[in-house]
Amino acid sequence: MLILTYKKTFSLWLLLAAALLFPCAVQADITIKDSQREITFNETPTRVATLSWELAEDVIELGVTPLVVPEIKAYQEWVAKPAMPSSTMEIGNRAEPNIELLAQLKPDVILISDTLKSLRPRLERIAPVVFFDTYRADHNNAKQADWTFLTIAKLLNKTDMANKKLAERDRVLMALKAQLNSAFPNGVPPVTSIRFASTTSAYVYGHNSMPQYALDLLGIKSALSLPTSQWGIHQQRLKKLKAVENGIVLYFKPFYQEQKLQASRLWQAMPFVINKQTASVESTWTYGGAMSLKYLAEALTAALLTVAL
Template sequence: MLKTISFKIRHALATIAFSIVTLSNAWAQHLVVDSEGEKTLSSVPKRVAALNWDLTEQVLELGVIPIAVPDIKGYQEWVVQPAIPDSVVDIGTRVEPNFALLRELKPDVILIASPQKDLEDKLVKIAPVLYYQTYSEDHDNAKAAIDNFQRIAQALGKKETAEQKLNVMQQRLKALNKQLANAYPEGKPDVTSFRFASTTSVYIYGDNSIPQYALQQLGFVNAMPQPSTQWGVTQKRITDLKQVGKGVALYFEPFDQQARLNRLAIWKNMPFVKQGHVTSVKASWSYGGAMSILYNAEALASALLELSEQP
């Protein structure tokens, strides 16, 4: 009788112990949220591979140095900031990463965006994959960039860093807005921003673009409004820029055909060119993460302040 009771007690204690261990393991799991919903990681990842430039930017802004990034040279030319440390390994292109090299690097997690979505089944065999879709015609891209910044921060254990960065950005945008109001005491001009595809066509930033959102935060209205698209750009012939009229035209660098452009009659006869209401904007990534909003705003503000000083 006593042996039976003793066995039951030991069995009950063993069951309780097992339950405690099970709960501890569950609590130790790291719950995260990406664009596909809630997922579970074994712990906060340390070795992070970011396979798209906007994700690279987001990770770096959180103070985390990724172990792997695609096309670093291209990033340095187009995205520019934040800078990628020399320790980061280049793993090929954004749509064709080097799977063997990525496997050798042993990431704890792989971050992907829409250009890598088709690769998810292969990538998940290397490490857990988190998918963040920032650019879509079905939502507000600027808001998505900020939301994903916060989600990535939570996944990497950097929530406080993200909040500090976002607060600083809002304060900086307000300061720039005020500075530009002082620079244009008679009222801020309408502004259109774009990139050259060539000397005959341009990509104009409209609704749902980061540059347009940045200009709105600075208190400007688009001189040539464009509909919302996935990336916030609409391709037009250069002749269509006449619609900017008396507004200001700002085009983003890099653009390696400036000398040829300056010789074209159609460009020289644009109203904004004749009036001196045009200038270039230093390279800032228009399809980036949350802090790209700030970098675009700072670059655009610098160009507008320069124009305001012209006689």
């Protein structure tokens, strides 16, 4: 009996010593709160399925390769940054992921946004689901993007990296703002950013849109006043952009009718075109995650600098 007690005590001491010497070997549960509920994981997920682009961005920025992402070719064209890892698999489209394939791949966790909210019960038969209500009219989409990023970072044991990324974003924004102030000594004129729907209509980014949040952080006012919406966008007939008389209009690529637009009389009659106060913006995702604000600010600044020349 004494021998058994001694062995048990000795084993306990070994476990305690291991915990002190190798703290990573003993991991506490991870509890996070998504947009609906609190979820606890026994260990850090490694096989992470991301079923929306903004969540895929966050995971990649944190140095984790997503197991799956929808519409990878389109992501590479429209989102571009951060680059999609070559080992990430295609999982169908953003509205209808391939659930059968997802089940076969056995992820540790599935990250979804509002588009797939109704599928949560079905997806939970495969793996724990973390839901993020990323874009809404009644909250600040930029702040929500940061909260989502930090929540995912906690889940993936990457909080230190996330904080460093956000600090780096702030430093980049300050540098870009100084660059613009130097290029526009009298102040940057008000700016409106758009994405063309056709040669006669456009989606105008206003309050609660990520492009406008990026412009706000650069100290630039909007050239048009628009009401708040879920995505911060409003589709307008192109002729309504005539209201931007003394401001700058920047339009996001890709736009495959750009040559046709440039030749149209309607476009040529715009005050900002006549005054050479317009430029294209390299492809940058306008509905992205926390770090997309940095990429948007960089792309918008590069376009504005062409106007300042």
